[in-house]
Amino acid sequence: MSLNRRLVIAGAGSFGREVWQWANDMQSERREWDSIVFINDDLNVAQKIIDSGINCSIISTINDYIPEPNDVCVCAIGEPKGKLQVIDRLKNKNVVFTNVxxxxxxxxxxxxxxxxxxxxxxxxxxxxxxxxxxxxxxxxxxxxxxxxxxxxxxxxxxxxxxxxxxxxxxxxxxxxxxxxxxxxxxxxxxxxxxxxxxxxxxxxxxxxxxxxxxxx
CATH class of the missing domain: 2.160.10.10 (Hexapeptide repeat proteins)
Structure with a gap:
């Protein structure tokens, strides 16, 4: 397992917060990532994440996101057209995707x-x-x-x-x-x-x- 591996969740809405929980449940079975972060176009949802008790930050908008060498990503957007549009934007950044x-x-x-x-x-x-x-x-x-x-x-x-x-x-x-x-x-x-x-x-x-x- 690579050190300093970071899971980047694209989408910090309601489903994104659920995916954060599922990813942390995976960590209890076997440590997959050293940290978990969000990227989201609307940075104003950051307070909602804090209020929900989730210890996870939004590091950037999707447009401004610059992948780091050990980043892996999953898109936590349920609506298919919006999800695939975001995925295309991430592919243009040569993002590496993973499964949760x-x-x-x-x-x-x-x-x-x-x-x-x-x-x-x-x-x-x-x-x-x-x-x-x-x-x-x-x-x-x-x-x-x-x-x-x-x-x-x-x-x-x-x-x-x-x-x-x-x-x-x-x-x-x-x-x-x-x-x-x-x-x-x-x-x-x-x-x-x-x-x-x-x-x-x-x-x-x-x-x-x-x-x-x-x-x-």
């Missing part, structure tokens, strides 16, 4: 994970799942066998993605959403909280309900 995988997360045999992934507490990735870069799987969400998640997908808490589902780039599931087997989400589609996807959602569309129907 909570000790209680489960990863099954034959599953393949990209980089920049966040697996939150009690998330489950079963067998032969493929997860692309910069995917977020929030608290107690599960991904069934042979599912495929492309870059930038976000699963909110308590989602259920069943076997053979495909989630294309930047798709988003609200809390408690479910996908029946072999369902497909188009790029940047949005599934409302508690919705149940039966078959297919077109790209850039929003659905809600059980069964899910278009609302845009």
């Amino acid at each position: 995988i909570h000790p209680t997360a489960v990863i099954g045999v034959g599953s393949k994970l990209g980089i920049g992934i966040i697996l939150c507490p009690h998330s489950v990735v079963t067998v032969n799942v493929t997860i692309g870069d910069h995917v977020i799987v929030n608290i107690a969400s599960s991904i069934g066998h042979d599912a495929h998640l492309e870059e930038g997908v976000t699963l909110s808490a308590h989602c259920d993605v069943t076997g053979y589902c495909r989630l294309n780039k930047g798709s988003f599931l609200g809390s408690g959403a479910r996908m029946l087997p072999k369902s497909i989400l188009g790029e940047f589609s949005v599934i409302g909280a508690g919705s149940v996807v039966l078959k297919k959602v077109a790209p850039n569309r929003k659905v809600f309900g059980n069964p899910a129907y278009y609302v845009d």
